[in-house]
Every structure is written in C-alpha cells, then in structure tokens.
Amino acid sequence: MLTERQKKLLNFLVKEYICTAGPVSSKTLKKVVDLDICGATIRNDLQALMKEGFIIQPHTSAGRIPTKKAYKFLAERATVQNESEFADFIVRQIKDAHKQIAEELRLAEELMKSLSQASTALSINRVPKKDDLFEILTILGTSRPTYNKNIDIINKIIKQFENF
Numbered sequence: 001m002l003t004e005r006q007k008k009l010l011n012f013l014v015k016e017y018i019c020t021a022g023p024v025s026s027k028t029l030k031k032v033v034d035l036d037i038c039g040a041t042i043r044n045d046l047q048a049l050m051k052e053g054f055i056i057q058p059h060t061s062a063g064r065i066p067t068k069k070a071y072k073f074l075a076e077r078a079t080v081q082n083e084s085e086f087a088d089f090i091v092r093q094i095k096d097a098h099k100q101i102a103e104e105l106r107l108a109e110e111l112m113k114s115l116s117q118a119s120t121a122l123s124i125n126r127v128p129k130k131d132d133l134f135e136i137l138t139i140l141g142t143s144r145p146t147y148n149k150n151i152d153i154i155n156k157i158i159k160q161f162e163n164f
Helices: 004-020 026-032 039-051 068-080 083-117 144-163
Strands: 121-129 132-140
Touching: 004 026, 004 039, 004 068, 004 083, 026 039, 083 144
Parallel strands: none
Antiparallel strands: 121 132
8 A cells, every 4th residue: 555655745745735725746745744855756656646546646747636535545544543633733724714814804904994084086097008908996095195005905915815
C-alpha cells in the first residue's frame, strides 16, 4: 500500500489544498514537509499516489489535488490515530475563515459609514480602450482627507478579497 513517507506527503498535500484551494506543487510540499528528501523523490512519491488514485493532476504543469479516496483515507486514519489533531485543524480553518469574513464585513461597514457621513458624489466615467470599455468610479468627497480615507478603505477591501 503506502509507505510512511507517502502517507506524510498525502497528509500535507491535503492540508495545503484545504488551506489554498489550489493544486499543490512538489516545490510547495518540499517547503512544508519536514523530510530531508529532494524534489525528485517527492515527485516520484506523488506519481505513486496518483497511480493508487489518491491524487490527480489537472494538467501536466499543474500541482496535484486530492481525490475522495485521499480524504476518506485520511479521515479513517485520523479516527484511528490523531482524532483530535485533525479535528482541531478543521476547527482552526473554520475559525480563520469566520475571522476573515468578519474583518471584510467590518471594512465594508466602515466604508459605508464613511460614504454616508460625507456628502460624497459618485460618478462613473467610461474610458474606451481598444474594443473594451473600462469603467472608473470616481469618489469626490467634501474634503481631501475624506477622499483619501475612502480610497484607503476601498484598497483594504480589495486587498482582503484578493487574499481570500
């Protein structure tokens, strides 16, 4: 079946996939796995995990993603060995997501409050570029500090959504 090293790689791959929601590369695994092995060894083990049906590779240059078989294998293994560790990981991920959503809602609320307090005028300018039309939202506040505060809040919200 699987070697201990392959089990460890699969465990880290699933955790990394849950955290990032994207295919996991051998380079990423090498960074997070505390094994003293080279990238080629990791790729060989990933190939073995693919043959066993635990992971798939969406396309040649992509990282790997876990299959239902991998989740089932780790869930069964967790109930036998590390029940609390795996459960704690899931709980931590859910709490982190809740915190991030709460922060984004707080920023949106702050922006709405700021916009409603200032007598702000919004205008949309259409700027043609080649075949596309781009819309630019201009925020004109009663004063320069209000304008800058609104822009800062919008940038924070955009950054939060990019990191989410």
